[in-house]
Amino acid sequence: MATLRSGVIKSEGIGNITEKYNRTTVFNTNQWNNAYFIDLSEENLMIGTNGGAAVQSDKSSFKDVKSHWAEKEIEKMITLGYIKGSDDKFRPEDSITRGEFVTLIVRILGLETGNYETGFRDVSSDDWFATYIASAVSEGIIKGYDDDTFKPENPITREEISSIVSNIIDIELSEDDEEKIIAQFGDEVSIWAKTYVAEAVESGIIEGFPDGSFKGSTNATRAQSVVMLLRFLNN
Numbered sequence: 254m255a256t257l258r259s260g261v262i263k264s265e266g267i268g269n270i271t272e273k274y275n276r277t278t279v280f281n282t283n284q285w286n287n288a289y290f291i292d293l294s295e296e297n298l299m300i301g302t303n304g305g306a307a308v309q310s311d312k313s314s315f316k317d318v319k320s321h322w323a324e325k326e327i328e329k330m331i332t333l334g335y336i337k338g339s340d341d342k343f344r345p346e347d348s349i350t351r352g353e354f355v356t357l358i359v360r361i362l363g364l365e366t367g368n369y370e371t372g373f374r375d376v377s378s379d380d381w382f383a384t385y386i387a388s389a390v391s392e393g394i395i396k397g398y399d400d401d402t403f404k405p406e407n408p409i410t411r412e413e414i415s416s417i418v419s420n421i422i423d424i425e426l427s428e429d430d431e432e433k434i435i436a437q438f439g440d441e442v443s444i445w446a447k448t449y450v451a452e453a454v455e456s457g458i459i460e461g462f463p464d465g466s467f468k469g470s471t472n473a474t475r476a477q478s479v480v481m482l483l484r485f486l487n488n
Contacts, residue, residue: 263370326483335360345476351384352405354478359385373403373480396419412446412469415453424452438467458484
């Protein structure tokens with residue numbers, strides 16, 4: 254690894270440059286808007302910043318993600334400071350709530366979180382997620398239910414995540430393209446979610462399962478959510 258005035262290079266041996274990164278690389282988050290290179294090695298995180306400087310951070314992890322299918326992605330997001338656990342555990346296979354997922358989105362986008370007003374009758378100002386939900390509402394990223402609730406403690410489904418993802422990416426598909434994308438899945442996608450799912454899948458942020466299903470009504474796990482959001486960062 255080497256840093257230059259113009260960027261960062263990775264090489265295998267002397268003169269064998271394998272990858273180059275420069276300041277034209279942009280990450281989809283304000284938190285790292287001065288970074289153009291992020292690499293997680295076996296022991297640490299290397300971050301290339303504007304001007305060719307490099308910042309090294311020790312890799313962080315939890316004991317319950319060892320040998321997990323999403324171990325590397327979880328460790329990267331922990332080290333970047335986006336996700337947290339408790340009691341030295343991340344609980345990767347647990348469901349993630351609507352409030353938790355919105356909190357992650359707001360952290361990743363680096364949005365301001367000063368306003369408590371959400372407009373939802375089931376989100377009060379002293380809820381830990383209140384400012385995150387309010388921020389996401391003000392940016393048009395999320396909407397609640399017809400009864401003026403958000404149900405922040407409910408598990409979030411893969412279709413609901415798709416609807417949020419579609420609001421933070423810039424993709425427009427024709428009806429034919431949407432149909433083709435949805436048709437690749439062997440199970441049903443809810444009518445209300447078809448456009449959102451198609452856009453999220455087209456972006457590469459959300460993928461189906463090896464059996465050809467999408468499982469849109471299934472609750473997303475904490476691990477799945479982390480992998481999706483890391484794809485967004487790398488998109």
